[in-house]
Amino acid sequence: MPTDIVPFPQDRYAEVLGELLAAHEEFWDGRDLRALHAATWFRQFGGWALLAMDGPVIAGYLCGTVTADGLGYVQLVATRQPYRGRGIARDLWATFTANARKAGATRLEAVTSPGNAGSIAFHRSLGMTAEEIANYAGNGGTTVLFRRDLDDAGSP
Numbered sequence: 001m002p003t004d005i006v007p008f009p010q011d012r013y014a015e016v017l018g019e020l021l022a023a024h025e026e027f028w029d030g031r032d033l034r035a036l037h038a039a040t041w042f043r044q045f046g047g048w049a050l051l052a053m054d055g056p057v058i059a060g061y062l063c064g065t066v067t068a069d070g071l072g073y074v075q076l077v078a079t080r081q082p083y084r085g086r087g088i089a090r091d092l093w094a095t096f097t098a099n100a101r102k103a104g105a106t107r108l109e110a111v112t113s114p115g116n117a118g119s120i121a122f123h124r125s126l127g128m129t130a131e132e133i134a135n136y137a138g139n140g141g142t143t144v145l146f147r148r149d150l151d152d153a154g155s156p
C-alpha cells in the first residue's frame with residue numbers, strides 16, 4: 001500500500017491536530033505524549049510539518065522546525081501501528097531533511113526517552129548519533145539526543 005508524503009495542511013491545523021490526538025494510542029503505543037503536541041508545532045511551525053497519507057488515512061506524521069542558525073529539529077515523528085516497518089518514518093525524515101537543506105540547515109537533532117528502543121534503533125538507522133544526556137530538561141531525567149551533520153553531500 002503506497003503512502004504519499006504531503007505538507008501538513010496548516011490552514012486546517014486544529015482539525016488535523018484533533019485527528020492526530022484522537023488516534024494518539026495508535027501512533028504512540030499507549031504512551032501519553034499529548035503534552036508534546038503543542039499547537040505551536042502545527043500552527044506557527046506547521047510549514048515544516050508533514051503527513052504520510054494512505055488515501056484519507058493519516059499513516060504517519062512529523063513536526064519540527066529549522067532555526068536561523070541552521071539546525072533542523074524534529075519534535076515528533078510517528079507511524080500508525082498497522083503501517084510500521086514500511087519506510088514511512090524514513091520517508092517523512094527524508095522529506096523534512098530535503099526541506100531543511102533547502103532552508104540552509106547544516107545539522108539535524110531530535111530527542112527521545114532512553115526506554116524507547118524502537119525510536120533509538122530508527123534514528124540510528126538514519127545515520128544519527130545517540131547520546132544519553134543527564135538532566136537534559138532540567139528535571140533530573142535522562143534524555144537521548146540524536147544528532148547528524150548535513151555537510152555530507154546530499155544523502156537523505
Ligand SMILES: CC(C)(COP(=O)(O)OP(=O)(O)OC[C@H]1O[C@@H](n2cnc3c(N)ncnc32)[C@H](O)[C@@H]1OP(=O)(O)O)[C@@H](O)C(=O)NCCC(=O)NCCS
Nearest residue numbers: 076077078079084085086087088089090118119121122125
Ligand atoms: C519509531 C517509528 C517512528 C518508526 O516508524 P516506521 O515507519 O515503522 O519506521 P521505518 O519503517 O521508516 O523504519 C526505517 C528503519 O528504522 C529501523 N527501525 C524502525 N523501527 C524499528 C524498531 N522498532 N526496532 C528496530 N529498528 C527499527 C529499521 O532499520 C528500519 O529499516 P528497515 O525496515 O529497512 O529494517 C515508529 O515505531 C513509531 O511511530 N513509534 C512510536 C512513536 C515514537 O516513538 N516516535 C519516535 C520518538 S519522537
